[in-house]
Amino acid sequence: MSSVELRKVDKHYVGYHALQVIDLKIEKGEFVVMVGPSGCGKSTLLRTIAGIETISSGQILINGRDVTREEPGDRGIAMVFQSYALYPHMTVAENMGFGLRMANRPKAEIDAAVRRAAQILRLEEQLTKRPKQLSGGQRQRVAIGRAITRSPEVFLFDEPLSNLDAALRTQMRVELSSLHAQLGSTMIYVTHDQVEAMTMADRIVVLNKGRIEQVGSPLELYANPANIFVAGFLGAPRMNFIEATVAAVDASGVSVMAAGLPTLTFGGVEASGLSAGDAVTVGIRPENLRVVDKTGADMPAFPGQVRLVEQLGRETILYLDASPLQATNSDSGTGNFTLQLNKVSTLRTGAVLEVGFEIGEAYLFGPDGRTLTPRKGIA
Missing domain, CATH: 3.40.50.300 (P-loop containing nucleotide triphosphate hydrolases)
Structure with missing residues (x-):
């Protein structure tokens, strides 16, 4: 060899x-x-x-x-x-x-x-x-x-x-x-x-x-x-991407705004060169999105309507319309999101859900596409 x-x-x-x-x-x-x-x-x-x-x-x-x-x-x-x-x-x-x-x-x-x-x-x-x-x-x-x-x-x-x-x-x-x-x-x-x-x-x-x-x-x-x-490129279904704008850069991290979401603050971010008003992208993998209780959600959340359900046996893939959130997953720029549930689900097309995610599981990408969030541990 x-x-x-x-x-x-x-x-x-x-x-x-x-x-x-x-x-x-x-x-x-x-x-x-x-x-x-x-x-x-x-x-x-x-x-x-x-x-x-x-x-x-x-x-x-x-x-x-x-x-x-x-x-x-x-x-x-x-x-x-x-x-x-x-x-x-x-x-x-x-x-x-x-x-x-x-x-x-x-x-x-x-x-x-x-x-x-x-x-x-x-x-x-x-x-x-x-x-x-x-x-x-x-x-x-x-x-x-x-x-x-x-x-x-x-x-x-x-x-x-x-x-x-x-x-x-x-x-x-x-x-x-x-x-x-x-x-x-x-x-x-x-x-x-x-x-x-x-x-x-x-x-x-x-x-x-x-x-x-x-x-x-x-x-x-x-x-x-x-x-x-x-x-x-790596990941199936692929990562969800959300268009966002930098709201503030300070000692606590980088705060970004996205239509349909509360302000998101990313700590420990490589913020050199970033300033308020810059266009950035937030990424969340489908397995890190979850259905939450609308009244008690303690994480960033947004409503979404199920457009398609794929039952794959050990998992269920949901395709959601989450307008007015602007996803970059689709050429149309509409709020199309993919959610992966590691179980069989009874949800059907047309169901309206509240979908949330932990900020620590999300990624922030700079205007040049570079990953800004700190390294994540590998289990």
Whole structure:
């Protein structure tokens, strides 16, 4: 296993800056997941590590060796793509050993590598079958097995589960995590699915418009997002955002006003550069909103009418219209909020609720989107 280091990596296409000053160190044996919206540069970054894309400037090092100008086959990496890319006329064993045959390795070595990979991936009984005889999950395991047989220094995965149904994706997440624990290899994984990122990663790299927004453990990024982009991207349902204005900045903290809410005071806030009248954003995660007694609420609260109820068995998701509160969740700018109840609820569409939250569970984001509230503890 090897470390991977990116030093000031830039990638330009004609009229488009795909990667902008990427600095990242991935330690030996880490499972790092890169996430971000479509077009953020995550797949481009993975392909530059693989050598499929050449970078415009910067350096790529694998185990301390500069591989920036090396061919993909010389970098000691193996890549698993979104498409299985299996040869339909070959058996599973032939597909898994293809890379070694192309490298003119001895037959005994190829057979041993295929047997080892098949054992790891529980494919021993499928070795004589052809791809059309396999399920989607089995085909993806064969593609991973083809990478394992090469004994690479680094595994690269480019959205390998996106073609699978929900049940198979869950199964393959478990299998990939188990594979990482068994091999102890360095793995870099690209996905747009935040559930994959949160459940599999040692560290997550959040990308946006070709830049790294934040790097950290899944729980650290969830509890302490660096900015409003990370806060909104990680979490399902996503965080609720409320437009607000700074009312006062003093020794007690920052007081903000939002239509439909009492004045909110955030203590311990990084208030440098803030002044009365600045536009800020308040964020509350759906699980931190709660239904309260209108007459006895001892927390900031607002009325909301249920627009939609999603019963998910162990939890209930409520979508609320809370006008005149101005939420930034929707393009229309109306007061649309999401509330998550960790139980089955009898509430129905049209019900009017009083919804509240603890100020200590809310986030305050500055005019530039930077998180201003103090770090929150991780349970």
